[in-house]
Amino acid sequence: MDKKQINWQAWVNRLVVWRFEKLGERNFIYLLSFLVGILSGIAALLLKKLVHLFENLLTDWLQKDTYSFFYLAYPFLGILLTYLFVRLVVKDDINHGVSKILFAISRKGSRLKPHNTYSSMVASSLTIALGGSVGAEAPIVLTGASIGSNLARIFKLNYRDMTLLVGCGAAGAIAGIFKAPIAGIVFTLEVLMLDMTMAYLLPLLISSITAASLSYVFMGSAMVMKFDLVNAFSVKNIGYYILLGIFTGMVSFYFIRMIMWFEGQFKQVANPIFRLFAGGLILSLLVFLFPPLWGEGYTGIVKIFSGNGITMLDNSIFYGWRSSVYLFMLFLVMILAFKVLATAATTGGGGIGGIFAPTLFMGAVSGFLLAKALNTFLGLNLPEENFALAGMAGLMAGVMHAPLTGIFLTAEITGGYGLFLPLIITSTVAYLTIMRFEPHSIYTKRLAQQGNLITHHKDKAALKLMQVRKLVETDFEVLSPDATLRDLAKAVSRSHRNLFPVVDREGYLKGMVKLSEIRTLIFERDLYDTLKIKDLMYMPEHFVSPYDSMEQVAEKFETSGRYNLAVIDHGKYVGFISRARVFSDYRKNVQDFSSD
Numbered sequence: 001m002d003k004k005q006i007n008w009q010a011w012v013n014r015l016v017v018w019r020f021e022k023l024g025e026r027n028f029i030y031l032l033s034f035l036v037g038i039l040s041g042i043a044a045l046l047l048k049k050l051v052h053l054f055e056n057l058l059t060d061w062l063q064k065d066t067y068s069f070f071y072l073a074y075p076f077l078g079i080l081l082t083y084l085f086v087r088l089v090v091k092d093d094i095n096h097g098v099s100k101i102l103f104a105i106s107r108k109g110s111r112l113k114p115h116n117t118y119s120s121m122v123a124s125s126l127t128i129a130l131g132g133s134v135g136a137e138a139p140i141v142l143t144g145a146s147i148g149s150n151l152a153r154i155f156k157l158n159y160r161d162m163t164l165l166v167g168c169g170a171a172g173a174i175a176g177i178f179k180a181p182i183a184g185i186v187f188t189l190e191v192l193m194l195d196m197t198m199a200y201l202l203p204l205l206i207s208s209i210t211a212a213s214l215s216y217v218f219m220g221s222a223m224v225m226k227f228d229l230v231n232a233f234s235v236k237n238i239g240y241y242i243l244l245g246i247f248t249g250m251v252s253f254y255f256i257r258m259i260m261w262f263e264g265q266f267k268q269v270a271n272p273i274f275r276l277f278a279g280g281l282i283l284s285l286l287v288f289l290f291p292p293l294w295g296e297g298y299t300g301i302v303k304i305f306s307g308n309g310i311t312m313l314d315n316s317i318f319y320g321w322r323s324s325v326y327l328f329m330l331f332l333v334m335i336l337a338f339k340v341l342a343t344a345a346t347t348g349g350g351g352i353g354g355i356f357a358p359t360l361f362m363g364a365v366s367g368f369l370l371a372k373a374l375n376t377f378l379g380l381n382l383p384e385e386n387f388a389l390a391g392m393a394g395l396m397a398g399v400m401h402a403p404l405t406g407i408f409l410t411a412e413i414t415g416g417y418g419l420f421l422p423l424i425i426t427s428t429v430a431y432l433t434i435m436r437f438e439p440h441s442i443y444t445k446r447l448a449q450q451g452n453l454i455t456h457h458k459d460k461a462a463l464k465l466m467q468v469r470k471l472v473e474t475d476f477e478v479l480s481p482d483a484t485l486r487d488l489a490k491a492v493s494r495s496h497r498n499l500f501p502v503v504d505r506e507g508y509l510k511g512m513v514k515l516s517e518i519r520t521l522i523f524e525r526d527l528y529d530t531l532k533i534k535d536l537m538y539m540p541e542h543f544v545s546p547y548d549s550m551e552q553v554a555e556k557f558e559t560s561g562r563y564n565l566a567v568i569d570h571g572k573y574v575g576f577i578s579r580a581r582v583f584s585d586y587r588k589n590v591q592d593f594s595s596d
Helices: 003-023 025-059 070-090 097-107 119-129 137-154 159-178 181-190 198-219 235-267 272-289 298-305 309-313 319-323 325-349 356-378 384-400 403-414 417-435 445-450 458-464 485-494 515-523 550-560 579-593
Strands: 499-503 509-514 564-569 572-578
Touching: 025 119, 025 137, 025 159, 025 198, 070 119, 070 272, 070 325, 097 137, 097 159, 119 137, 137 159, 137 356, 159 181, 159 198, 159 403, 181 198, 181 403, 235 272, 235 325, 235 356, 235 384, 235 417, 272 325, 298 309, 298 356, 298 384, 309 319, 309 325, 319 325, 325 356, 356 384, 384 403, 384 417, 403 417, 485 499, 485 515, 499 572, 509 515, 509 564, 550 564, 550 579, 572 579
Parallel strands: none
Antiparallel strands: 499 509, 564 572
């Protein structure tokens, strides 16, 4: 450790002592949540400004009435630059930001790597600014969460408080990038699954308000996607909003299943250069054919809200379809179908971004398409812009399994509070629909399949944080199969255990000797040199692997009725894990989860 590191650590130690003496633990958490709000808000502002600046520079000068071959070049270049940055600078996987946060909470004690405070922000700006069909929200949420995690690590906070600051960073990031403080809090509670207690809510509120205030100061009070309510909500349209909820729920199912399938296909390509070229070429071709697939897609949403949805055909080879409503609806169907592939090609090819923006974009298109289809084929007069707004909430509720986030985020970023009831109806029905087919959100599905998903249930969460390797006990007297009863008697005199593992020279477990079963033989001195351990040992029916989850370990204790289970790594003896040690560690973790 060099002199600078020593001075830095000494300064941190003094600050830790000062905060205990002057502030107290709770006030210090409030102070840190304020600091996290500032930093995550600044990060959100920087990313948003960078993306919009480069997007405008690259596309504003293109002619609207004809296609442009620049749409073929930009996205591929964006993925290439992102790949080089990640491969040469970051040297780590930084995609799927929200899933990484959930995994860190579940399996890594809420610890995120220091480079996550900037790496995903830089990489996603390269991807999105050049047309990558993803959103900036997941990268910025990972950035904010990493800021909170690393601040907590510096000040040596426990798991509960570190998790809280991770949530503060995520809430601040959402609030900053969308100017939506309520959505930031709801997203953290609903998607990251933090406790909904006052001890957690106040710090989240501080971070969200702080980050949102910074956005208002530097970006003005205008909505992210301004929505002017021209047609007020009509009760007679409730049935159609229910239909929209079902439709967006089904589109959500298509989104989740197809994006995971496409990404799985990309992962099967072993060579990263081939993945880069495949993803880049597919994305570039799709953006060239369907310019609305460019970037986040918020420009297309604004066009729909302003009543100019037909202008989504600008810059495309389908520009001539403006004269036919049927062809335009076909164009919208193709956008819905290919947006998923464009998003998967972006991330699968090496680009960095999230599914937040694609979800909002597909939701708006879904609502717009359904209303236009009903108006065209049934002769109705449904307000298409209102249905586009409600569709955003519906798809977010379905894809993320977060109906409250869908409702509040959609209302906050558009100012569409006048349609609060349609948002609630559509979001709720979409959530109920998707739950019939898909029990996990796009964020949690992979983690759930791996058994790495943490939940609101404190007992399950505490169990998941425990690891077999950290609970292994090794203070057992080990015997050789060729050892004698005399050797066993000596081992009994030295040990306070009643189990004796039998291990060969290569370290493989050959069996065990239980004291209760050979107690009477200990007094048979004439057998001391003739009776071998291999004649007394037995092979345990139940044992544990160091790679087992604690749920599996708990199940083995339950089914076996044993108080100690041998831990074996590919046949080699590691130690024992005891029911008492597991229960003791479990109780400690539950206490750590509990709020003051």
